[in-house]
Amino acid sequence: MPNPTAAMLVIGDEILSGRTRDANMHHLAGELTAVGVDLREVRVVSDDRPAIIAAVRALSDGHDHVFTSGGIGPTHDDITADCIAAAFERPIDVRDDARALLQAHYDASGKELNAARLRMARIPDGAMLIDNPVSVAPGFTLGNVHVMAGVPSVFQAMVASILPAMTGGAPLQSRTLPLMQGEGDVAARLTAFAEQHSDLSVGSYPFQKDGQYGTNLVLRGSDIAQLDSALLALKKVFSA
Amino acid sequence: MPNPTAAMLVIGDEILSGRTRDANMHHLAGELTAVGVDLREVRVVSDDRPAIIAAVRALSDGHDHVFTSGGIGPTHDDITADCIAAAFERPIDVRDDARALLQAHYDASGKELNAARLRMARIPDGAMLIDNPVSVAPGFTLGNVHVMAGVPSVFQAMVASILPAMTGGAPLQSRTLPLMQGEGDVAARLTAFAEQHSDLSVGSYPFQKDGQYGTNLVLRGSDIAQLDSALLALKKVFSA
Helix, strand or coil: CCCCEEEEEEECHHHHCCCCCCCHHHHHHHHHHHHCCEEEEEEEECCCHHHHHHHHHHHHHHCCEEEEECCCCCCCCCCHHHHHHHHCCCCEEECHHHHHHHHHHHHHHCCCCCHHHHHHHEEECCCEEECCCCCCCCEEEECCEEEECCCHHHHHHHHHHHHHHHCCCCCCEEEEEEECCCHHHHHHHHHHHHHHCCCCEEEEEEEEECCEEEEEEEEEECCHHHHHHHHHHHHHHCCC | CCCCEEEEEEECHHHHCCCCCCCHHHHHHHHHHHHCCEEEEEEEECCCHHHHHHHHHHHHHHCCEEEEECCCCCCCCCCHHHHHHHHCCCCEEECHHHHHHHHHHHHHHCCCCCHHHHHHHEEECCCEEECCCCCCCCEEEECCEEEECCCHHHHHHHHHHHHHHHCCCCCCEEEEEEECCCHHHHHHHHHHHHHHCCCCEEEEEEEEECCEEEEEEEEEECCHHHHHHHHHHHHHHCCC
């Protein structure tokens, strides 16, 4: 059987103007090659509704899978979700499951789920949410199009969330432990933990907050009970 | 008057497989932004004839300029020139002016202009050559499509060759002084030289040869006599 084929659509004026250098294409290319999916084409378009809709339709028709990167944040120029809905002629609105994820996150951090942030809960009818263990706001899969964030650490976490199911494995769930310590400070203990839990996927995603380095430790697996118990063990290791 | 628009087409399996990380998109994006040309779209396709031809036609129809990167070397999978000719329905063959450039280069370096290298002189009828001060084998412009090499130092040198004419300036000529010294060793003297010759564009392009670092020093200007005299002065500075 020939390998499944894939295309990628990178959305964002900041790439085309040269302000930001895209890192997601190279990451996705390597991940797909590793699991035997042929990345055949990449397109980069600006934050322009007709351009996004036309590219989504062309790539969705021509390939088994399409991965998009960018344009799903809280600002006015984040129009990817609405464009995907339009490309597939589906209604789109704030969806309860996505709103609940954001509500719990902002309640816990003492911030307001304002109108701008609520935009990130706009999900087309019939889409499946993609887990975001780094910053909560979900991606989604509609038809053969997987819609993900442009921030590289979030994009990478979302790719890790969906790849196993795409290649015939069970969908993965995740548990996240945020720490205000840099990756270098947690690496040795995390490596030891990963060796003791070789039946789980153990990842780390660095971030900066208020000028300090932090790391999200992410456990992934298909068994919820096992994940919850591993998260307790992880908290003990880091006394969190 | 609105800015001219541009698209880029990156050609190469090595990018899509994740083996190589593309550097040319980010470079071109920054250069075009600096001169007021709007890069609207980038596509990356594999070394596949129908895919290249379809992308060239679509991008050429939709934008004022198209820049391609990759697929113009000496090996069998370097099919860009033939695909561009096919996209515009032009004949293509080894062209005398391109062959003469390569012949002089390989004669000087004591290497044979064999059949593989001669492929790099295949130029579509009606195209204009693009100067390659780094490694001689030329790019070309056909219609509104500028065909350039994928190797980043060569791509960057070719972009520098064509941008001034695109934005209304006089076409630039170049003179090159190859040195077997690293960029760090030549930088101070080159900076001083550039300050004394502020009416010329002075560039440096590092390379490796037989395990040693080298640098091509490139002078660009529109006045040939001035260039030749500046090259003599440059040789004196570096005792070359």
